Amino acid sequence: MEWKEILVRYGELSTKGRNRHAFTGRLRDNIRYAFADLPKFKIITERDRMFIRPNEQETMDELIKRLPNIFGIQSFSPVASCSLELEDIQQTAIKIVESLDRTDKTFKVTVKRSYKPFEMETNELQQFVASHVLRKFPDIKVQMKKPDINLHVEVRKDAVYMMAEVIPGAGGLPIGSNGKSLLMLSGGIDSPVAGYQMLRRGVRLDAIHFYSPPFTSERSKEKVMDLAEKLSRFGASVKLHVIPFTAIQQEIQKQIPDNVSMTTTRRMMLKIADLVREETEAMAIITGESLGQVASQTLESLTAINAVTNTPVLRPLISMDKQDIIQIAQDIDTYEVSIRPYEDCCTIFTPASPKTKPKLDKVEYYESFKSFDEMIEQAVSEREIMMFPIKKKDKFSEFL
Numbered sequence: 001m002e003w004k005e006i007l008v009r010y011g012e013l014s015t016k017g018r019n020r021h022a023f024t025g026r027l028r029d030n031i032r033y034a035f036a037d038l039p040k041f042k043i044i045t046e047r048d049r050m051f052i053r054p055n056e057q058e059t060m061d062e063l064i065k066r067l068p069n070i071f072g073i074q075s076f077s078p079v080a081s082c083s084l085e086l087e088d089i090q091q092t093a094i095k096i097v098e099s100l101d102r103t104d105k106t107f108k109v110t111v112k113r114s115y116k117p118f119e120m121e122t123n124e125l126q127q128f129v130a131s132h133v134l135r136k137f138p139d140i141k142v143q144m145k146k147p148d149i150n151l152h153v154e155v156r157k158d159a160v161y162m163m164a165e166v167i168p169g170a171g172g173l174p175i176g177s178n179g180k181s182l183l184m185l186s187g188g189i190d191s192p193v194a195g196y197q198m199l200r201r202g203v204r205l206d207a208i209h210f211y212s213p214p215f216t217s218e219r220s221k222e223k224v225m226d227l228a229e230k231l232s233r234f235g236a237s238v239k240l241h242v243i244p245f246t247a248i249q250q251e252i253q254k255q256i257p258d259n260v261s262m263t264t265t266r267r268m269m270l271k272i273a274d275l276v277r278e279e280t281e282a283m284a285i286i287t288g289e290s291l292g293q294v295a296s297q298t299l300e301s302l303t304a305i306n307a308v309t310n311t312p313v314l315r316p317l318i319s320m321d322k323q324d325i326i327q328i329a330q331d332i333d334t335y336e337v338s339i340r341p342y343e344d345c346c347t348i349f350t351p352a353s354p355k356t357k358p359k360l361d362k363v364e365y366y367e368s369f370k371s372f373d374e375m376i377e378q379a380v381s382e383r384e385i386m387m388f389p390i391k392k393k394d395k396f397s398e399f400l
Contacts, residue, residue: 001099003060004081006067007163008050011074011171024050026174026202027072030235034070038062051079064167070235071200072177073169077152081159084118089125089160090132093151096164097133097140106143107133112154129153173202175236180204181284181314182277183231184269185240187223187344190288190317192334193325195231195238197316198286205231205238206280208273210245210344220342225386230334232388241276242384245269248375255370258351262296263358266305268372274309275380284312290325291318300357307360 010024028043028050035041041054041063054060060078067076080096082088097107109130113122120128129151134140140149151164183195185207195205209224221242232238248268256264273285289297296305306313317325329335 001078001080001095002057003064003078004053004159004161005079006052006060006063006076007079008052008067008076009074009169010048010050010072011169012072012173020047023072023174023177026177027070030072030174030176031067031070034066034235035063068167068169069233070174071170071172071202072174074171075166075169077163077166079161079163081161084115084155084160086119086128089129089153092160092162093129093133093153094136096151096162097137097149100149100164102137102140102149105140105148107140107149107151108142108144108147109133109151109153112152115155115157118155125153125155170200170234172200175199175202175234176204178202179283180206180281181286182273182280182282183207183286184273184288185209185224185227186288187220187227187338187340187342188288189329189335189338190290190293190325192227192231192288192338193328193332194286194288194316196234196328196332196334198314199231199234199236203286204236205286206241206276206282207231207238208241208243208276210243210269210272212244212246212249215246215249216344217342219340220344223337223340223342224344225388226337227334228386229388230332230337238388239280240386240388241280242386243272243276243379244382245379248372248379251370251372251375256366259353259355260358260363260366261351262354263301263304263363264367266296266301267308267363267367268376270305270313271308271372272376272380274311275376276383277311279380284314285309286314286316288317289315290320290322293322295354295356298356300359301355304358304360304363307364 024045028045031043038059039056041052041059044051052063054063064078067073080092082092109126111122111126149164151162154161178201181198181203183191183205185191185195199205207228211221225240228238228240249265252261252264277285289302291297295301326335329338
């Protein structure tokens with residue numbers, strides 16, 4: 001089946017009132033960026049929908065394949081077109097229904113006659129199209145309320161446009177419509193899912209990862225790079241900041257009692273993340289923490305860790321069950337990367353019996369014997385910065 005255009009439905013964006021144009025404009029720009037590797041195509045933005053019109057069928061096929069990953073789209077439908085001739089309308093309707101799974105499906109035709117001089121009235125055209133489809137496919141049953149297949153026919157001045165398939169989109173808000181935040185990205189299952197959840201709410205991401213060679217291997221860094229690349233597939237690039245963390249972790253092992261060393265480690269990470277956040281003009285820090293999952297994720301631990309910053313720390317997974325997190329990781333294709341057997345700096349230095357209820361005053365007391373400020377500033381200045389994916393076109397550099 002050759003399709004003419006794609007009809008995009010906004011969903012949540014349609015509730016944005018006077019700000020709607022800003023959200024739809026961001027969605028349009030995100031689509032152009034995500035498909036910058038394809039030949040040029042036209043985007044027409046309307047109040048409650050958008051039309052994408054490529055010039056080549058191969059571009060159309062790739063758009064249909066990849067659009068479900070773009071946040072801000074509730075659903076979309078491939079649209080075919082034909083002339084205003086009745087025979088063309090009949091044949092196009094049959095081709096569309098023929099391309100669909102019709103097993104045990106119900107059916108109806110919905111007609112919108114935007115071009116009033118057309119030779120048939122709305123009800124006449126509806127009956128005309130339906131009768132030809134039903135004669136061709138007698139196994140389909142007519143159902144007027146909530147049918148499985150709803151063949152939409154719109155008569156415009158230039159042509160007749162038809163669609164029947166509704167493909168679910170990613171929902172949410174266009175990336176960048178809610179500012180930028182810094183994701184603390186480990187090599188585990190949780191943090192990529194946290195990043196995905198914030199992307200879905202329109203937040204553009206930078207990511208920060210703490211790397212401790214030789215205790216962590218080059219493979220562990222490659223795993224995080226692959227996770228950043230996975231997150232960049234949803235319509236905007238991801239800048240990854242890799243922090244050399246070995247010296248700080250070794251100093252923590254020397255100076256801090258073993259049972260609170262994990263709390264101090266997380267506090268130093270958050271201090272570093274806050275400096276990078278400020279430098280990159282991000283508005284918040286995102287973590288993959290889930291309440292009670294490990295010792296550093298109790299309310300007492302989180303309180304002690306949070307005390308080093310006044311920056312908002314967003315924890316989208318805080319109330320989620322581990323199995324639910326795993327399911328999302330599988331759905332977004334990060335799970336198999338996350339379970340590669342290469343440990344990150346947190347798992348390498350995990351103490352045998354970490355405190356689950358550390359006292360902030362005690363943690364601050366232990367840390368007072370050594371100033372980490374100079375080491376933190378050095379780690380930030382020596383960080384490695386990578387961009388995912390590779391920049392595609394200069395005119396989209398504002399997204400990078």
